[in-house]
Structures are given as C-alpha cells and as structure tokens.
Amino acid sequence: MRVLFAVAGGPSHLYPLVPLAWAFRTAGHEVRLAGTPKSATTMAHTGLSIVTIGQGPQLSAEAREELVTTAYGQPPWPTDWPAHPERLTSGQLKLLEVLGRYSVAAADAMADDLVAFARHWRPDLIVHDTLALCAELTGVPCVRYTHGAQDVFCVERRPSGEPLPEYVEMFARFGQEPPQGALFVDTMPASMFLGAERPCIPMRWVPYNGPGLAPDGLTGARPRVCVTWGMVAEGALGTGAADPFADTITAIAHAGAEVLVLASPSLVSALGTPAQGVRYVSGAPLNLVLPHCDAVVHHGGEGTAMAAAALGVPHLVITREPLDEQVGGRLAQTGAAIHLRHQEAADVRDAIDKLLSDPGYADAAQRLREDIETMPAPADVVPQLIA
Numbered sequence: 602m603r604v605l606f607a608v609a610g611g612p613s614h615l616y617p618l619v620p621l622a623w624a625f626r627t628a629g630h631e632v633r634l635a636g637t638p639k640s641a642t643t644m645a646h647t648g649l650s651i652v653t654i655g656q657g658p659q660l661s662a663e664a665r666e667e668l669v670t671t672a673y674g675q676p677p678w679p680t681d682w683p684a685h686p687e688r689l690t691s692g693q694l695k696l697l698e699v700l701g702r703y704s705v706a707a708a709d710a711m712a713d714d715l716v717a718f719a720r721h722w723r724p725d726l727i728v729h730d731t732l733a734l735c736a737e738l739t740g741v742p743c744v745r746y747t748h749g750a751q752d753v754f755c756v757e758r759r760p761s762g763e764p765l766p767e768y769v770e771m772f773a774r775f776g777q778e779p780p781q782g783a784l785f786v787d788t789m790p791a792s793m794f795l796g797a798e799r800p801c802i803p804m805r806w807v808p809y810n811g812p813g814l815a816p817d818g819l820t821g822a823r824p825r826v827c828v829t830w831g832m833v834a835e836g837a838l839g840t841g842a843a844d845p846f847a848d849t850i851t852a853i854a855h856a857g858a859e860v861l862v863l864a865s866p867s868l869v870s871a872l873g874t875p876a877q878g879v880r881y882v883s884g885a886p887l888n889l890v891l892p893h894c895d896a897v898v899h900h901g902g903e904g905t906a907m908a909a910a911a912l913g914v915p916h917l918v919i920t921r922e923p924l925d926e927q928v929g930g931r932l933a934q935t936g937a938a939i940h941l942r943h944q945e946a947a948d949v950r951d952a953i954d955k956l957l958s959d960p961g962y963a964d965a966a967q968r969l970r971e972d973i974e975t976m977p978a979p980a981d982v983v984p985q986l987i988a
Contacts, residue, residue, distance in 0.1 A: 810908060937968075
C-alpha cells in the first residue's frame with residue numbers, strides 16, 4: 602500500500618515520525634514524506650522519498666507578536682488543566698485559541714498542494730503531525746501522530762469541543778465539513794499520563810534526531826551534563842529568554858561537572874569562547890550525545906524530553922510557556938526530572954546538585970525508560986494501522 606507522511610512543522614515535528622515511516626518502508630510499503638520547501642533538506646536526509654508541498658503559514662507581524670507574547674507572558678498554569686480545562690482563566694483560554702489558529706493557518710497554507718498531491722499519488726493512508734490537519738481534506742484515511750507530551754488537546758478545537766471558525770472555514774473552502782473524530786498514535790508512556798489522554802494506538806518513542814556523528818571525547822571526565830536550547834530561546838538570545846540556560850552553564854561548571862552545550866552554529870557564535878569545563882557542540886544528533894551524559898537541561902520541548910526519557914537520562918526542565926510546562930510537569934511526576942519555571946532559575950545550582958548527587962533521579966529515569974520500552978515498537982504498530 603501507499604502511505605503518505607505529511608508534516609507541516611519543522612524538525613521537531615518531523616523527527617518523531619521518521620521511525621514509523623521507516624517501519625512502513627521496511628515492511629514493504631511505498632512511502633512518501635511530504636513537507637514544506639523549508640524542510641526539504643531535512644526530509645531528504647531521512648533517506649525517504651520526499652515531496653515538497655505548500656509553504657509555512659503567512660502570519661502578519663501583529664499575529665506573530667500575539668503568538669509570542671501570549672505564549673511567553675503566562676503565569677504558571679494548573680498542572681492538571683488538560684483534565685480540568687474549566688480551571689483555566691480567560692487569558693489561558695485565549696492562548697489555546699491563538700495556538701489553534703496558528704495550527705490551522707499552518708494547515709491551510711499547505712492544503713491545496715496536499716489535496717492535489719493526494720489526488721495524483723492516491724495514498725491508501727496518511728499519517729500526519731498535529732499541524733498538517735489539512736490531510737483530513739483528502740478523503741483518505743488519516744492517523745494523527747502525537748509525539749510525547751504534546752497535543753493533550755485538539756488544537757483545532759476549543760476545550761468545549763467546538764471547532765475554531767478558521768478550521769471550519771478551511772473545510773468550507775473545499776466544500777466539506779470538519780470530521781467528527783480522529784485516530785491517534787501516541788508515544789506517551791503510562792507513567793506520564795495526567796488523566797486527560799484520549800483513546801489511541803500506543804507506540805514506543807524511538808529516538809531519532811537526524812544524521813550525524815557523535816562528538817569525540819565523550820569517554821573522559823564525568824559527570825557530564827548536556828544543555829540544549831529550543832529554537833525560540835535561541836532566537837531570543839540577548840533578550841532575556843535564554844538567560845536561564847546561560848546561567849545553567851555556569852551553575853553546572855561550578856558543580857564540578859563537564860558541560861556539553863548542544864546548540865546551532867549561530868548560538869555557538871553568540872555565546873563566545875566557552876569557559877573551562879564547557880564545550881560547545883553543533884550538528885551532533887541528540888540521541889548520540891545523551892547516552893554519554895548523566896543529566897540533560899532543556900526547555901521542555903517534546904523531542905528533547907522524550908529522547909532523554911527513552912535513553913534513561915535524568916532532566917532539569919526550565920520552562921517559559923504552558924505547553925512546555927506540561928512536559929516538565931509530566932516528567933517531574935515520574936521522579937526522573939526536576940521542573941523549574943523561568944522565574945525559578947536562581948534555583949538551578951541546587952537542582953543540578955540534586956540531579957548529580959541523588960541516585961533516585963537516575964533510578965526513576967531508568968524506570969521511565971523501561972516503561973517506554975514496554976510499548977509496541979513502530980514495526981508492531983504498522984499492522985494495526987493497515988488493518
């Protein structure tokens with residue numbers, strides 16, 4: 602059969618889909634990976650056949666500013682809000698709607714090309730990320746892939762279940778009505794559940810972070826802590842958004858550990874000459890670096906969080922926005938992580954000391970890894986999706 606993987610997001614949305622796409626390919630199915638031209642090189646490096654469609658969402662400066670300021674200007678949310686959305690304030694509900702409108706805009710920007718390609722190539726199944734909601738316009742059976750702790754709610758709908766007007770309008774443009782339900786594949790292990798999870802097909806998270814080599818010199822000094830930024834924090838370097846992570850580098854070095862900063866070349870250049878005991882690394886896949894580390898510090902991105910969880914590495918999660926807080930909170934409840942919010946960054950030194958000195962975090966991280974390993978592998982999920 603023919604299986605189309607549609608991804609509207611960037612690498613953090615693409616990478617989690619690759620193991621499942623390859624599971625279909627090695628089972629003998631024909632696979633295409635579809636994404637925007639901006640993602641063409643990243644998609645080609647997966648080794649799968651690709652097609653470029655659509656473009657990224659065309660947001661006005663005002664809409665982009667609203668998205669950033671609404672997301673990063675939030676006080677902490679209730680930890681169990683996905684199970685109890687009635688506890689959210691009007692400002693918190695507004696953020697969910699802003700994120701939903703962005704998701705629909707991303708889908709609408711690739712809708713025409715995706716529908717046209719589906720009519721041409723005639724796939725039997727489409728697996729898509731959270732943003733590629735336009736796959737549901739094709740009339741082909743669809744599976745929505747939710748990676749890790751992300752997508753605890755349907756972004757295109759309000760917590761009440763009412764679809765956003767923009768979502769309805771996208772379907773109306775094609776003379777259709779929005780579908781009532783969706784089939785989900787979810788890689789979140791049971792120990793990270795909050796009680797808001799929907800019925801889904803469970804699948805094991807298999808770490809994949811692109812091609813590359815592990816850096817040399819990872820067999821020496823211990824302990825070693827990996828620090829990695831999210832794309833938003835990197836883009837905000839110098840504005841204060843990345844300061845907790847920069848402070849973390851100093852705190853880890855003072856704790857006597859080796860600091861391995863995994864960052865883009867532009868961020869490495871901005872950070873300048875590393876201090877003693879600090880090493881900057883660009884281009885190395887995270888899944889090849891983490892097995893050599895005793896802890897990881899990150900912003901709560903699902904890809905980093907789930908890769909570290911699958912590899913049994915303890916976390917220090919420093920978050921600035923509510924969806925990342927969900928990741929940090931879910932990891933902390935397993936005992937494998939310490940979760941700090943941006944306002945608590947002064948506590949980084951104590952948190953690092955605890956992670957490195959208290960074996961309970963490493964033990965909990967190993968239990969979380971074992972929980973993940975009990976889930977069906979991508980190859981085991983393929984027969985369920987084609988049945």
